[in-house]
Amino acid sequence: MSHSDAVSAVELFEQGLTAKSVALALDIAPNSVQMLYERWQVRGTGALMTRDRKQYDVETKLEIVRRHLQGASGRILAKEYDLPSPGTVTNWAKIYRRDGEDGLRPKKRGRRPANRENPRPESEIEQLRRENERLRAEVAYLGKLRALRSHERR
Template identity: 35%
Template sequence: MRYNIDFKLKIIAYYRRGHTGVATAKKFKLDKKIVSKWIYQYQNGGIDAIKPKANKTKYSSEFKHQVIMVMLEQGLSQSETALKFNISSPALISHWHKAYRLYGMSGLTPKHKSRGAMSKPMITNKPDNEKSLAELKRENEYLRAEVAYLKKLDALLKAEEQADRKQGSSKR
């Protein structure tokens, strides 16, 4: 459901008068995630960030790539990334990430809808000495992002483990 700008501003004003996000959501019978999204967007982008978009936004392949790299390098969820970049749907980021994993940068370029034959994926099983420099660079960039993501995940898991151990020892 789409909400107009006046309604969103009313929600934000209520929240800014000192009410919690949960209380605001209950008062207006909204999901608390929607309320927190509007508040975050307003705080980070002002009134323009909460205005309904008139048309489908077209994102460049460079922008999509930047979004994916930030998500992987900072270990952000798709929802957090969508909020950070003011993208209306986290599912869109999921789609971009999958396309990037399968086809590299070419997966992020807009495709003209046609009923032609499906193109073959860009990832090949050629030995490294037969791959082009561009393919190797793309693969290297993806692997670097993956390593950064895995390091972040490992750090988060270790921190969680330590917190669990700390909590367990304090109960004794």
């Protein structure tokens, strides 16, 4: 959704239209309009502003999730804790149900380091099997190459 579409959508929300009717009126994907609508319910016209991603500590996330699981509305919690949208509360609750408290802890970014150490040495049979597999692949490749070249010569 472009910025101008978002501005138009917010203007229509303020006139009392629902997310579904705005999506139809502007011919925009309903999911993106619904997400904007939820942000608009929390932030008003501030839903249009891009925000810096704020990090929340585990204790705060746990407090929010526990209150949500006890019945507090995602919209109310989003307003109270200055979250981007009520969907954030829902996502955290889903992660908490699936992975527990550890799911809400920050994850390390980037690739995992390659395991340079071989945990156990390969047996001679494993080495021979791997070499046999590689040689079969080479023979198959050379056979196809030979067939292609003979086909080109004709």
